[in-house]
Amino acid sequence: MxxxxxxxxxxxxxxxxxxxxxxxxxxxxxxxxxxxxxxxxxxxxxxxxxxxxxxxxxxxxxxxxxxxSTDWGAPILESAITLIGDETFYYRGNCVPTMAAGQPFEQALAILWEVSAYETVSVNPLLRERVEVLLENRKGIDPLDLFQSILAMLNHEDVTAYSFAREATMNAGRLMLESFVRIMSGTWPTAGIAEHLAVAWKVDPKFALILDSALILVADHELNISSFTARCAASAGCSPYAAVAAATHAFFGRRHGGNTERILGLLDEARGQGSLYKVIASRVKRGDPVPGFGHKLYDADPRARFLLPRLPDRNGYISQALEAADKLLGPSYPTVDFALVVMEKELTLPEKSSAYLFYLGRLAGLVAHITEQYAQNRPIRPRARYVGIMPGGAPPCTP
Known part of the structure; x- marks a missing residue:
């Protein structure tokens, strides 16, 4: 627009x-x-x-x-967090690709959460210890399952979160973020979050900054499925932990953040056949879906446009994807999901880290939406248009 x-x-x-x-x-x-x-x-x-x-x-x-309005249509509620504009987007008036070009993830967090600095948000050390105890001897368990266990525990233990006060929500947000970093890396972050992950994952130093960029780019995207779920739960009076737990299930659905698994399958198929372009061509010929291409809000997803040129292309995934997008798909530019999966492959990040990076960044936006919804202090209760069988005339329906 x-x-x-x-x-x-x-x-x-x-x-x-x-x-x-x-x-x-x-x-x-x-x-x-x-x-x-x-x-x-x-x-x-x-x-x-x-x-x-x-x-x-x-x-x-x-x-x-x-x-x-419920299908990529007209706005159904007001928000001051993210503006999706003409082939780009903004966090509280700040151009997101510009931020991603040189700022740390924590700067985007401060803007989204409307705090002077991320470091000013405190974490209750006793709750952090409880998280550490829960994580002991839990190696080999899926990170998402671990995190949901942490959310359930914190929902029970952190009574301050039920005040719905802004400061309490921010504190819960930082604890959730850093708990997920602890799960992803094995240690608690002591420096910047992206820097911490880059060290833990042994990322080539010349590509370490792109983790900051990726986290900033995916931190929020207006009223997507997970943020709307979080807002609905928050509007019902759920704690920040419960609202994030609800949003987490929505996020990992295959039509949202879970789409990364389908793209991983596409690249695995390409590795087996030796050419991503040929795999896409075969799918197009059969009429099969090609995940990771085309976004309803943009001609070309600005998040992918930022990330893809900054990644190595040793496997040829980027060049072949762009060729396929131009010649086979309509054109239909790769999405941020595709860019994150390519990042996972090209930087040899841990398995499924593309989905977990996406989710880690999005946690920042979820907390912003939950905070904003608490401030609005009213339930989200849309109505349905009934299209079922109409009742007969008799007998009368009375209480």
């Missing part, structure tokens, strides 16, 4: 005359800016236009509008 519309574009989008558009501006409903020094023509804020178009659609056809 562009930042501004011309008068003609705005009028057509709203289905109104120019005079009506100008009246909206004069009433403060739509912001406008001059297009140049002469100030003879104006451009109109695209977000304001889209909000008004959505309101009009809901008014004219509420059932259709609300149905569309």
């Amino acid at each position: 562009p930042r501004f519309y011309s008068a003609q574009e705005a009028s057509e989008r709203l289905g109104v005359s120019r005079n009506t558009l100008y009246s909206y501006v004069s009433r403060g409903l739509i912001r406008s800016e001059p297009t140049g020094p002469s100030a003879k023509t104006s451009q109109y804020n695209a977000l304001d236009i889209e909000r008004m178009a959505t309101r009009s659609k809901v008014y004219k056809a509420p059932a259709t509008a609300l149905q569309d």
Whole structure:
């Protein structure tokens, strides 16, 4: 979506005359800016236009509008966390790819959580000790299962989290993040999170900074399945731990973060056949799905556009994927899921680390959404449009 519309574009989008558009501006409903020094023509804020178009659609056809809104459609709640714009996105007004180019993950955390610095968020040492006790003699257990056990324990032990106070939620957020880092690396982080993982995983130093970039890029993406799940749980009065536990199950579904496993299968198939391009071509010919390509919100996923050029391509996955995207898929650019899986393979990271990195970064956004939902202090309770069998006329249905 562009930042501004011309008068003609705005009028057509709203289905109104120019005079009506100008009246909206004069009433403060739509912001406008001059297009140049002469100030003879104006451009109109695209977000304001889209909000008004959505309101009009809901008014004219509420059932259709609300149905569309649950499938990559119109916004259904307000948030000040992430803006998805024209082929890029922003955390609280900060361009995310720009942040990913030179800032540590902790800087993005501070912005998302609206704190002066990540280090100012405290962790209860007694709760951290409880996490360590729970992790003793648990080697070989799936990291996700371990983390869910930790969330259940913390949900029971940390009574301060039920205050729903901002500081308590931030403290719970840092403890959850660092507990998952402990699971992924075997030790608690003492430096930056990405730096800690790079050392633990023995990442080539010249590629270590890309872990920071990846975590920043996946930290949030507006109202996706996991963040909406977290917000629903938070709106019901669940603790941050319970809200994250609910979101975690949603995140690892195969249509969300769990899609990385399908992409890993695609690359394993390519390794067996010696060519990713040939594997994709065969799937296209058979009409089989090709995971990891095409995003409904972008022509080219900006997260993948950032990561892929910065990764080595020893296996040819990147070059062949880009060729296939151009020639076989429509074009349909690789997604961030694909980029994370390529990172796992090219940097020889631990098995399934692509999914776990994605989840670790997304934890930051989940905490931001939970905090914002607590502040709104109202339940999320959409209605359903009934399409089932209608009741008969008799006998009367009475209590």
